Amino acid sequence: MFKNRFVKQLFNSFLDLVPILAVVLVFQVLVIGQPIPDVARLITGTVFVVLGLTLFVLGLELSLFPLGEAMAHAFARKGSLFWLLTFAFCLGFGTTVAEPALIAIADEAARIAGKGGLIAANPEAQTSYALGLRISVALSVGFAILVGVLRIIRGWPLYYLIIGGYCGVMLITPFAPKEIIGIAYDSGGVTTSTITVPLVTALGVGLATAIKGRNPMIDGFGLIAFASLTPMIFVMAYGMLI
Amino acid sequence: MTAWLIHFATALLGTCRDILPIAAIIIGFQLLVIRKPLAQPKKTLTGFIFVLLGIAFFLEGLEMALFPLGKLMAAQLTTPAFLGWQAGQSAPPWQAYGWVYVFAASIGFATTLAEPSLLAVALKAQQISGGSIHAWGLRIAVSLGVAFGIALGAFRIITGTELYYFIIVGYIIVLIQTLFSPKMIIGLAYDSGGVTTSTVTVPLVTALGLGLAETVPGRNPLVDGFGLIAFASLFPIIAVLGYAQIAQWLGQRSRKP
Numbered sequence: 100m101f102k103n104r105f106v107k108q109l110f111n112s113f114l115d116l117v118p119i120l121a122v123v124l125v126f127q128v129l130v131i132g133q134p135i136p137d138v139a140r141l142i143t144g145t146v147f148v149v150l151g152l153t154l155f156v157l158g159l160e161l162s163l164f165p166l167g168e169a170m171a172h173a174f175a176r177k178g179s180l181f182w183l184l185t186f187a188f189c190l191g192f193g194t195t196v197a198e199p200a201l202i203a204i205a206d207e208a209a210r211i212a213g214k215g216g217l218i219a220a221n222p223e224a225q226t227s228y229a230l231g232l233r234i235s236v237a238l239s240v241g242f243a244i245l246v247g248v249l250r251i252i253r254g255w256p257l258y259y260l261i262i263g264g265y266c267g268v269m270l271i272t273p274f275a276p277k278e279i280i281g282i283a284y285d286s287g288g289v290t291t292s293t294i295t296v297p298l299v300t301a302l303g304v305g306l307a308t309a310i311k312g313r314n315p316m317i318d319g320f321g322l323i324a325f326a327s328l329t330p331m332i333f334v335m336a337y338g339m340l341i
Numbered sequence: 342m343t344a345w346l347i348h349f350a351t352a353l354l355g356t357c358r359d360i361l362p363i364a365a366i367i368i369g370f371q372l373l374v375i376r377k378p379l380a381q382p383k384k385t386l387t388g389f390i391f392v393l394l395g396i397a398f399f400l401e402g403l404e405m406a407l408f409p410l411g412k413l414m415a416a417q418l419t420t421p422a423f424l425g426w427q428a429g430q431s432a433p434p435w436q437a438y439g440w441v442y443v444f445a446a447s448i449g450f451a452t453t454l455a456e457p458s459l460l461a462v463a464l465k466a467q468q469i470s471g472g473s474i475h476a477w478g479l480r481i482a483v484s485l486g487v488a489f490g491i492a493l494g495a496f497r498i499i500t501g502t503e504l505y506y507f508i509i510v511g512y513i514i515v516l517i518q519t520l521f522s523p524k525m526i527i528g529l530a531y532d533s534g535g536v537t538t539s540t541v542t543v544p545l546v547t548a549l550g551l552g553l554a555e556t557v558p559g560r561n562p563l564v565d566g567f568g569l570i571a572f573a574s575l576f577p578i579i580a581v582l583g584y585a586q587i588a589q590w591l592g593q594r595s596r597k598p
Contacts, residue, residue: 115460118451119541123410126447130440131417136410144406148455151399154391155457156464162388164465165381166367173375182374186366193362199355200543257528258519265512272505281504281567288535288543288570293396294360296536297461304469315469320528323462327535327574 105157112152116145159297167301168308175309180252187248190302191326192241194295201236201286205229208282208334218341232337236286239333243326244299250321251306254313257321264328271335279338286334287327299323352404353397360393399457408544411448415549418444419556435499441553442492448545449491449573453484458536466529474529479581483533486580487573491546494572498553501560504568511575518582523589530581534574542573 127135135141174183195201209218209229218224250260272280304319313319371379379385418441453459463476497507519527546569554566 115455118454119407119448122444122447122451123407123414126414126418126444127410130444131414133417141406141410144402144404147398147402147405148407149402151395151397151402152455152457152460154395155399156395156460158388158391158393158395159461159464160388161391162385163392163461165388166379166385169380170367170370170375173377177375179374182370186370186374189366189370190363193366197359197362199359257531261519261531262516265516269505269509269512272509281565281571284504284508284571285567285569288537288574292359293457293461294363294392296458297465298363300462300465300532304465314525316525317528319469320462320466320532322532323535324528324531 105153108153108156109149112149112156115152116149120145155293163294163297164301167298168305171302171305172309175306183252184245184248187244187302188241190241190295190299191244192237194292194298195240196233196237198292198295200292201233202229204282204286205232205236208232208279211278211282212338212341228341231341232334235333235337236330239329240326243329244322247303247322247325248306251303251313251318252310254318257318257324260321260325261328264325264332267332268328268335271332271339274339275335276338279335283331283334283338287331296323299326349397349401352401353393356393356397356400364389396457403541403544407541411545412548414444415448415545415552419549419552435496438495438499441495441499445495445549446488446492448549449542450484450488452542452545453487453537453573453577454480456537456541459483459533462529462532462536470525474526478584479529479533482580482584483537483577486533486577487537487542489580490572490574490576491549491569493576494569495549495553497568497572498550498560498565499557501557501565504571508571508575511572511579515575515578515582518579518586521586522582523585526581526585530578530585533581534578537573537577543570546570546573 124135127133170186174186177183206225206229209225209232212218212228213221213225218228246260250257275283299322300320303322304315307313307315307317307319371377459480460476463479466474466479467476493507497504522530547566550569551566554560560566
């Protein structure tokens with residue numbers, strides 16, 4: 100039974116990868132008109148990606164999904180709003196502050212700020228700027244998950260939050276330094292990592308299932324969306340303050 | 342072989358470090374607040390190890406095969422020689438970059454289809470909706486959105502238009518669509534915007550953006566090179582909402598005699 104699923108999943112993962120391979124090969128050979136460098140490496144790499152994707156999906160169903168849902172149910176039974184919100188905040192903050200994509204983007208932003216004369220152009224100022232940026236993004240994600248969980252419990256419609264967030268982004272953009280805007284907009288997209296997403300999704304859906312009167316389809320989703328919106332506002336605000 | 346093993350071990354360690362805070366938070370709350378043992382500790386641990394190994398293999402494979410090639414191609418497609426003009430000449434009009442748009446759209450589409458985060462959300466959505474939302478259909482809709490978004494983002498870098506005009510217009514479209522969409526899909530649509538851009542898409546798309554901003558005259562890579570990711574997280578929302586609206590409209594029409 101388990102073996103069958105593994106083979107089936109392997110095949111599915113391979114299908115997921117076919118489009119990328121096709122794009123890369125077609126462009127390399129037909130458009131750019133050059134041979135593929137190092138075919139053996141390409142094949143080994145592809146086998147790794149397929150294997151990795153397969154293990155990830157199997158592990159997802161074995162651990163991350165059930166774990167997120169089990170915790171949501173446990174918190175719902177416990178009935179302590181304070182601890183649930185603390186957990187939501189910690190989950191958002193803790194997963195984001197160590198996120199490699201965010202570290203990369205924060206360093207980049209610090210370099211730009213140094214060049215643009217927003218901060219002193221020495222390494223110490225840049226390091227502290229990058230760290231400040233990372234912490235403000237992590238705070239914003241923690242805050243977003245907290246508010247998102249509160250929304251599921253209270254049953255507020257999701258679009259109030261999203262429209263509010265959009266208005267915040269639009270209002271703050273004209274006042275933010277021009278150099279920071281692109282990075283701020285991008286930082287919204289990179290904060291949600293491969294492990295956070297399944298966990299947070301399962302938490303939201305689990306809560307919406309456990310609480311009476313909530314529909315998991317309508318109320319369960321939306322945590323990720325809000326968590327990719329608030330960093331834009333926080334990063335621009337950070338750029339304005341410093 | 343040993344060099345490779347060391348390299349793989351480093352990748353695995355890196356992944357472990359990334360999930361350490363998550364594991365600490367979960368275990369901490371489980372022990373101190375919930376104060377109940379995990380229902381199936383063995384199964385959970387196995388699954389966790391699968392996820393860890395999976396991500397390490399996935400990243401390692403991408404580094405070996407796809408990233409070098411993709412980045413090289415993004416660089417090659419944006420060189421003046423490939424675009425067919427000399428460095429001294431004045432900038433060619435935006436139409437001259439045809440292959441860049443095609444490449445941007447196809448790489449956006451293909452990488453999104455392989456994005457593990459999107460896969461996770463799509464699986465969950467299929468599970469809860471009882472199959473009325475197909476994981477595969479959702480992923481195609483999201484990928485089409487990303488393809489369009491990245492191509493438009495490339496156009497923006499080439500023409501040098503302000504980023505936030507596009508973003509604000511996109512937001513307004515999303516707001517209008519939200520008013521007319523079936524309630525059930527809204528949360529999922531918003532979420533699919535956030536999950537499209539992670540492990541696979543970000544490095545390739547960033548390489549394309551920075552390459553373009555370096556080659557096109559008058560663009561500053563620091564200011565214009567960013568912003569593609571923002572496009573890639575906005576347009577899937579429009580695509581998924583649109584998909585739901587079309588499905589609803591078709592359903593209504595077929596019910597009428």
